[in-house]
Amino acid sequence: MSQQFQPPGNPFAGGPVPPGPGNPFAPAPPVRDNVGLGLAAAAVTAIAAAAIYGGIAGAIESEIGFAAIAVGFVIGLVAGKVGGPNPILGVVSAVFALAAVYLGQIFGIAIIGAEELGLSTTEMLFDHFSLLTDAWNAGKEAMTFLFFALAAFAAFSAAKKA
Template structure:
C-alpha cells in the first residue's frame, strides 16, 4: 500500500505529482477525444449580440448611407451599382457587428438596404430639385414630396432594379458573415 501524504512517506520526488496548487496536469487524449474526461475539446463561446441594438444600428447606418448616396449621385450626376452596394455594406457591417449570429438579422438587413437605396435615390432627386428651383431642401420636400416620389417611380429603369438586387445580396451576405465571426 502506498501513502500519498506529503513528507517522507509520500511519493518519491522523481514521480510527477499534481501540478502547482493541485491543478490537473494535461495528459494524453482520452479514447473519445481530447477534452476533459475524454469528451470533445471545448469550443469557444459563440458571440452573442443584441438584436434590438443591431436593428437600431442598421437604421442609423441606413440613414447615413442614404444621405451619402444621395449627395454622391447628385454631385457626380451618375448612378452606379456600387453606391447601392456601399449602403448595403454599411448596414450589413453595423448589424452583423452589433447583432452577432442572429438568423433574423440578415433578413432585416435586406429590408433596410432596399429602403436605404430608395432613400438615397430620393435624396439625390431632392437635392437636384432644390438646386434647380433655387429653394431649400426642406421646401422641396414639403411642397413637392409627392411629386418627387411619383417621379422616382416613373423613372425606375432596369438598372435600378439591378442596384436593388445587388444591394440586397450584399446586405444579406455581409450581415451573415460579420455576425458569425
C-alpha cells in the same frame, strides 16, 4: 526489453492553463447576441448611408449603381457586428438596404430638383415629395431594380458573415 506504460489521451494535457505569458491561446471572445442593438445600429446606418448616397448622387447629378451595393454591405456589416449571428438580422438588413437605396435616390433627386427650381433641398423633400416620387418613377429602369436586388443581397450576406 521493457515497455513503458503510456496513458491514453493527450500526453500534454495537464489541466487547464490560464491565459497569460505561458499560454499562447487566449479564450474565445464572448458570443454577441444582441438583436435589438443590431437592429438599432442597422437603422441608424441605413439613414446615414442613404444621406451619403443621396448626397453623392445629387452632387454629381447621376445615380451610382455600385454605391447602392456598398450601402447594403455597410448596413449588413454593422448589423452583424453589433447584433451577432442571429439570422433575422440578415433579413432586416436587406429590407433596410432597400429602403436606404430608395431614400438615397429620392434625396439625390431632391438635391438636383432644388438647384433647378431655386428651392432648398428641405423644401423639396417636405413640400414637394410627390414630385420627387414622380421623378423617381419616370427615371427608373431595369438597372435600378438590379441594384436594389444587389444591395439587398449584399446586406443579407454581410450580416450573415459578420
